[in-house]
Amino acid sequence: MLKIGIILGSTREGRLSPQVGQWVKEIAEKRRDAEYEIIDIAEFKLPLLGEPGGDASGATAWSQMVAACDGFVFIVQEYNHSISGALKNALDYLRQEWNNKAAGIVSYGSVGGARAAEHLRGILGELLVADVRVHPALSLFTDFENGTVFKPKEVQADSVNQMLDQVIPWANALKTIR
Numbered sequence: 001m002l003k004i005g006i007i008l009g010s011t012r013e014g015r016l017s018p019q020v021g022q023w024v025k026e027i028a029e030k031r032r033d034a035e036y037e038i039i040d041i042a043e044f045k046l047p048l049l050g051e052p053g054g055d056a057s058g059a060t061a062w063s064q065m066v067a068a069c070d071g072f073v074f075i076v077q078e079y080n081h082s083i084s085g086a087l088k089n090a091l092d093y094l095r096q097e098w099n100n101k102a103a104g105i106v107s108y109g110s111v112g113g114a115r116a117a118e119h120l121r122g123i124l125g126e127l128l129v130a131d132v133r134v135h136p137a138l139s140l141f142t143d144f145e146n147g148t149v150f151k152p153k154e155v156q157a158d159s160v161n162q163m164l165d166q167v168i169p170w171a172n173a174l175k176t177i178r
């Protein structure tokens with residue numbers, strides 16, 4: 001069975017990513033085509049990469065967690081037209097663990113997090129992660145109540161399934177070359 005990690009890209013107090021990640025997981029688990037697990041980068045408490053004196057004890061667990069996955073769904077939020085520093089740092093920590101795996105992106109922001117998602121695609125290319133075309137983009141104005149309570153429009157669930165329809169075959173295909 002394929003293992004797909006649903007990676008929460010934000011770590012700040014009061015973040016919205018757990019609500020979005022849980023929603024993706026519930027949609028995904030109905031498909032019964034993979035094992036889906038939420039991966040919360042906040043739990044690994046990664047210091048900035050290479051920072052002297054930082055406690056990097058979570059780095060081994062982070063490496064093992066990503067290595068165990070065949071593919072990913074990145075829950076991406078827009079911070080200053082890009083991804084969060086926490087997600088960039090977590091991506092930078094590893095190399096081979098990402099290589100030759102598939103990914104989908106679910107983003108949110110004032111314009112659906114589109115600019116952050118496009119930045120992430122460039123980074124994933126460098127890490128040999130094959131990201132798919134379908135990209136559910138959630139609006140802070142119409143998919144969240146008061147910008148805080150996640151109430152996605154119904155059509156967004158279809159978009160998540162269409163994204164996974166592309167991630168799963170690519171995750172299977174890439175397994176053969178690892």
Ligand SMILES: Cc1cc2nc3c(=O)[nH]c(=O)nc-3n(C[C@H](O)[C@H](O)[C@H](O)COP(=O)(O)O)c2cc1C
Nearest residue numbers: 010012014015016017077078079080081109110111
């Ligand atoms: C530092 C910072 C910068 C942000 N910049 C943008 C931005 O450029 N575009 C945008 O649409 N939203 C921006 N936002 C709004 C966030 O997308 C929104 O707060 C979102 O909920 C953040 O994700 P999180 O709740 O999971 O941390 C920014 C928020 C923060 C905290």
